[in-house]
Amino acid sequence: MAVVEVPTRARAWALACAVFVVAAVAQRLYWIAGGRWGYTACDRTDLVDPAGGCGADQVVALPFWSGWGAVGVGVALALVLVCTVRFRGRWATAGSWAAAALLLVVAFPLHLVFEVPAALAGRPSDWRDLGARLVLVVGGVLFAGLANASGPRRGPAAVGYRPVPRWTRRWAYVAVTLPVVGWAVPHGLWVLGVPVGISARELDDIEQNLSTATGLAITLVPPLAGLLVLGLVQRWGQEFPLWVPGLRGRQVPRRLAVIPAGVVALTLVTYGVLSVAVLVGHLLAGDTRWSDVSDGWAVTATLLVFLGWGVSLAVTTTGYALTTSADTAMTGLQDRSTHEPH
Numbered sequence: 001m002a003v004v005e006v007p008t009r010a011r012a013w014a015l016a017c018a019v020f021v022v023a024a025v026a027q028r029l030y031w032i033a034g035g036r037w038g039y040t041a042c043d044r045t046d047l048v049d050p051a052g053g054c055g056a057d058q059v060v061a062l063p064f065w066s067g068w069g070a071v072g073v074g075v076a077l078a079l080v081l082v083c084t085v086r087f088r089g090r091w092a093t094a095g096s097w098a099a100a101a102l103l104l105v106v107a108f109p110l111h112l113v114f115e116v117p118a119a120l121a122g123r124p125s126d127w128r129d130l131g132a133r134l135v136l137v138v139g140g141v142l143f144a145g146l147a148n149a150s151g152p153r154r155g156p157a158a159v160g161y162r163p164v165p166r167w168t169r170r171w172a173y174v175a176v177t178l179p180v181v182g183w184a185v186p187h188g189l190w191v192l193g194v195p196v197g198i199s200a201r202e203l204d205d206i207e208q209n210l211s212t213a214t215g216l217a218i219t220l221v222p223p224l225a226g227l228l229v230l231g232l233v234q235r236w237g238q239e240f241p242l243w244v245p246g247l248r249g250r251q252v253p254r255r256l257a258v259i260p261a262g263v264v265a266l267t268l269v270t271y272g273v274l275s276v277a278v279l280v281g282h283l284l285a286g287d288t289r290w291s292d293v294s295d296g297w298a299v300t301a302t303l304l305v306f307l308g309w310g311v312s313l314a315v316t317t318t319g320y321a322l323t324t325s326a327d328t329a330m331t332g333l334q335d336r337s338t339h340e341p342h
Helices: 008-032 070-085 090-107 109-120 127-150 166-191 200-209 212-232 254-285 290-295 298-322 327-341
Strands: none
Touching: 008 070, 008 127, 070 090, 070 127, 070 254, 090 127, 090 254, 109 200, 127 254, 166 200, 166 212, 166 298, 212 298, 254 290, 254 298, 290 298
């Protein structure tokens, strides 16, 4: 693999990635040295103090992945960055894409979708955890930008509206319906005090721990966000509507639609697969009984809803990407010209 000059468009992305990696490693070394600013222990202690990191200042020994393990990941990211900068090629670019996917999966943006609205509604939230997740999302976006900028140049994007295939439209409707039927309906009933698919004890916990505003925020945000999937199969997902000032009628950048949708799909599928795996592990180990699953069938079904939601969104995103690619548009033009009479 030959050493080549870094494309101008990739230098800014590389610099931003370097700043992210250095800052992340420096923070972990600061924690290893005894500092606790920005550190949270809410996932490992029973203290109910999200604003203070649940007793983070009292933690003496860091978990491996919060300390040296994270430093090791930072070193690996630095190596990926160096390879991408010094060596142009398929494997170097693939390394940056893999780094972006890793950071976005670890950030688990789906958690932000629920926790941020709940925090805005007044629920005590762990700002340190939310901030760390947002930083990881930024890092994933930076490495994705570097991979895109350092890869081979692509031809110009196709211009104009192109209807998506029927199968893409059907999967989009599935992606819109699942969060409504599988999430909003049961959670709305729980907020209203109706124990559908959960035990009376779990319903009491919900009523005690969630205010009405927080419950509504958690219930409504996923289906409202799911409506954005329609943009992948409608004209306004390819051309800005006439009511958008300054952008009316212009082409929607493909990356503006494909990257966020792809990240959310990856997160949903990852969460669904891991959650189902954890549930199966607890059943095999005897920690969870089948009667518990039966009594709380709505909670178990939610795991499958996330998995199905992620798969349907991924298929819809793939259909949108194929439809809006310049190569697909050119192939369509060639096919039409071939069948036209001369």
